[in-house]
Amino acid sequence: MIKTITSIVIGLTLITILTSQFALADSAYDEKLTFAGSLEETLGHFWAIEKNLDDNNAELALVHATHPIAELYSSMKPELKEANPEFDAKVEKTLMDLGKKTGSDVTRQDAQKAIDDAKEIIKEARLLVVGQELSEDTTFKAKLIQELLKTSIAEYEEGVNNGEISMMAEFQDGSAFVWRSQQIFDEIKSDLPEHEVEEAEEFYSDLWDAYDKRSDAEHVETFADGIIHEIGEAVGEEHEETELLTYVENIEEFLNQVKVKYAEGDKDTATSLATKAYLDNFEYLESPLKEAGHKELVEEMETMMRIELRDMIKNDAPVSEVEQKVDDILVKMDSIAQIVPEFGSIAVMILAIAIISIVIVSTKSRLSIMPKI
Known part of the structure; x- marks a missing residue:
């Protein structure tokens, strides 16, 4: 009895330790992800500086030159300072000086050198805090x-x-x-x-x-x-599980809205709705349909929804042709609506087979340890 209790205590202790370690690992990962995200936004601002300098817009170039030090550096400083205080000071100075080194009184060539130097600093910061393995x-x-x-x-x-x-x-x-x-x-x-x-x-x-x-x-x-x-x-x-028939209903609703919006001349909204019908809904039906043996149907629907319909809208096809394409897709969706309930039966069958297998294995195990007469 004492041994059993001891084993349970040890087991619970190990679980607690492992859970804590996983939590710490997740926390460290998230911190590095946040830090790296700030670095990437900084590189985005550097690109914006270059674009504005090329367009002779020194005012906007200055805005982007000051964003990293004003908006991003403070979130990076704790990790930088902990890793290397001297390098942290170097990063701060580089970002602080970027505005004047890319200003209107500086040649484009000198400004580019300052930007390139700053990019190198960002690269060093990534390796120092995030590490090469995770960065890649x-x-x-x-x-x-x-x-x-x-x-x-x-x-x-x-x-x-x-x-x-x-x-x-x-x-x-x-x-x-x-x-x-x-x-x-x-x-x-x-x-x-x-x-x-x-x-x-x-x-x-x-x-x-x-x-x-x-x-x-x-x-x-x-x-x-x-x-x-x-x-x-x-x-x-x-991703979060959703009833498969809900996706079918969403697709039908979005596609009917596509017809209305396209007929009204609102091409952008029609494109957006067609995209949502496919991306936010049909994609979640693809795997179950394939597993149920309907791979060709999936490929056909993907071509019709993702490529043909969206291309027709983008290329200003006649309203009647777009409506016909939508109607063709809706006919296919009617077939899918009939197939979807089968997924539940398939899942039950798989579960039943799994349970039977477990019972058989369990029974064999018991028989194997029974004393022979």
């Missing part, structure tokens, strides 16, 4: 992409109103963070599944097009979320 980790980089895009959504929403740029610095911040996210994406895409890479690249194209058009913030968010979703899929992120 595909999943870590994927999370940086996602965070940059989330921030870009907020910046764009502040910067654009009613199709016009109302706050240029914020608009450029959004652009810079999208740009930086795409730079990281290009670094890791060879390590990601081809399908998700292809879709993410399409959404990047849509996102830049939305920026060029000064589209509604909602449309920009849809395309940025599309990239975030595809990146998450590519690195195996889990």
